[in-house]
Amino acid sequence: MSRVLRVNCRIIKACLAFALWCCTSFAVAAEVAISSIRFGENGATSRVVLDVDSAIEPRIFLLAGPNRVVIDVPMGAWRGNGANRGLGLIGQFRHGLFDADTYRIVLDLERPALVSSSFALPPREGYNHRYVIDLKSTNAADFAAAVAADRAVASAARPDVASVAPSVPATRPSAIPGAKKVIVLDAGHGGPDPGTLGVLGVNEKHIVLAMAKAIKTELERTGRYTVKLTRDRDFFIPVRERFVLGRKLGADLFISIHADSIQNPTVTGGSVYSLSETASDKEAERLAARENKSDLVAGLDLNEADDEVAGILIDLAQRETLNYSAQFAEILVNEMKRDNPMLSRAHRYANLGMLKAPDVPSVLIECGYLSNKDDARRLGSAEGQRKIARSVSRAVDRYFEHMIALGR
Numbered sequence: 001m002s003r004v005l006r007v008n009c010r011i012i013k014a015c016l017a018f019a020l021w022c023c024t025s026f027a028v029a030a031e032v033a034i035s036s037i038r039f040g041e042n043g044a045t046s047r048v049v050l051d052v053d054s055a056i057e058p059r060i061f062l063l064a065g066p067n068r069v070v071i072d073v074p075m076g077a078w079r080g081n082g083a084n085r086g087l088g089l090i091g092q093f094r095h096g097l098f099d100a101d102t103y104r105i106v107l108d109l110e111r112p113a114l115v116s117s118s119f120a121l122p123p124r125e126g127y128n129h130r131y132v133i134d135l136k137s138t139n140a141a142d143f144a145a146a147v148a149a150d151r152a153v154a155s156a157a158r159p160d161v162a163s164v165a166p167s168v169p170a171t172r173p174s175a176i177p178g179a180k181k182v183i184v185l186d187a188g189h190g191g192p193d194p195g196t197l198g199v200l201g202v203n204e205k206h207i208v209l210a211m212a213k214a215i216k217t218e219l220e221r222t223g224r225y226t227v228k229l230t231r232d233r234d235f236f237i238p239v240r241e242r243f244v245l246g247r248k249l250g251a252d253l254f255i256s257i258h259a260d261s262i263q264n265p266t267v268t269g270g271s272v273y274s275l276s277e278t279a280s281d282k283e284a285e286r287l288a289a290r291e292n293k294s295d296l297v298a299g300l301d302l303n304e305a306d307d308e309v310a311g312i313l314i315d316l317a318q319r320e321t322l323n324y325s326a327q328f329a330e331i332l333v334n335e336m337k338r339d340n341p342m343l344s345r346a347h348r349y350a351n352l353g354m355l356k357a358p359d360v361p362s363v364l365i366e367c368g369y370l371s372n373k374d375d376a377r378r379l380g381s382a383e384g385q386r387k388i389a390r391s392v393s394r395a396v397d398r399y400f401e402h403m404i405a406l407g408r
């Protein structure tokens with residue numbers, strides 16, 4: 001063999017080894033495309049079939065109150081259509097990115113049911129990879145026992161709370177002289193929790209993310225603020241983790257962004273909520289119940305989540321923060337009123353889980369009603385978003401001027 005040929009052979013071998021390494025490395029991190037979820041029904045049994053482009057081993061568990069089946073697909077990505085109704089034992093379902101590594105499908109159960117079998121099918125007869133889950137109707141007691149068993153498995157697998165407890169910076173970044181104030185914008189919902197569905201067919205989670213980005217642009221344009229988003233894509237963050245994330249990001253001000261819906265399609269206008277143990281009125285109470293339900297919609301076990309949210313009681317140290325939150329809410333309502341339709345009593349109080357940071361003034365904006373055509377169009381348009389963004393930016397300016405005047 002000539003020398004040139006030997007060298008070439010060595011290069012080819014090295015290339016092949018590199019290609020193989022690439023294949024195996026990328027195979028580990030590659031997405032699994034889910035192209036459809038299909039349902040079948042046979043008496044007391046319902047079948048769920050996931051069509052996927054490679055073999056999967058999903059984690060499947062049951063939740064009660066309401067009864068649900070949760071399917072977590074590692075590295076999953078949705079490539080299918082928008083159907084959201086099951087068959088037989090399965091009522092509605094929804095899905096979305098739960099965290100960076102997990103695609104979650106949440107099936108609402110019409111009646112208590114158990115997973116009687118689940119298995120993968122390799123490609124054959126014109127089908128790609130499939131994963132099959134069979135559900136069998138059961139009684140309430142057996143369902144409750146299965147939920148408890150799944151919860152025991154989940155808590156055994158969960159890391160120690162102390163080891164994942166969020167660290168809060170001892171000094172806020174903005175406390176350094178000359179540093180910019182940090183504004184954290186929290187686009188509501190995301191992933192398997194779509195929020196409310198607007199009359200124009202767009203989910204709240206998409207509208208509020210676009211709104212958060214528009215507000216970020218306006219605030220950054222002033223050159224006076226560092227602006228951070230709790231999410232910049234369509235993924236899920238539990239309600240109780242949102243304010244924790246705000247604190248971790250060093251927030252001086254935390255603004256959660258939502259859009260409401262109501263049965264009466266003529267109701268329009270925005271409102272601003274600040275935290276209070278008791279709601280200012282019945283509608284505010286209903287709204288808090290709806291917004292706090294986000295975790296449940298996304299398939300979280302509220303048995304634990306509720307305890308945590310409820311456990312954070314408002315103490316004396318928080319009174320000052322509540323006061324500032326209410327002052328910012330007043331300023332925000334006044335600024336929003338100038339350019340945007342608002343409810344007549346636009347500053348309201350409610351017990352909202354995402355506003356519970358003890359030391360960060362926090363408000364939640366309901367930008368308007370997606371159940372109203374004019375509001376849905378306005379909130380979905382770049383111009384409508386810009387108008388709200390400018391109002392928020394002016395309000396943030398006025399709030400910090402006010403704080404300086406107070407010597408804070």
Ligand SMILES: [Zn+2]
Pocket residue numbers: 188189195196204258259291
């Ligand atoms: Zn919402």
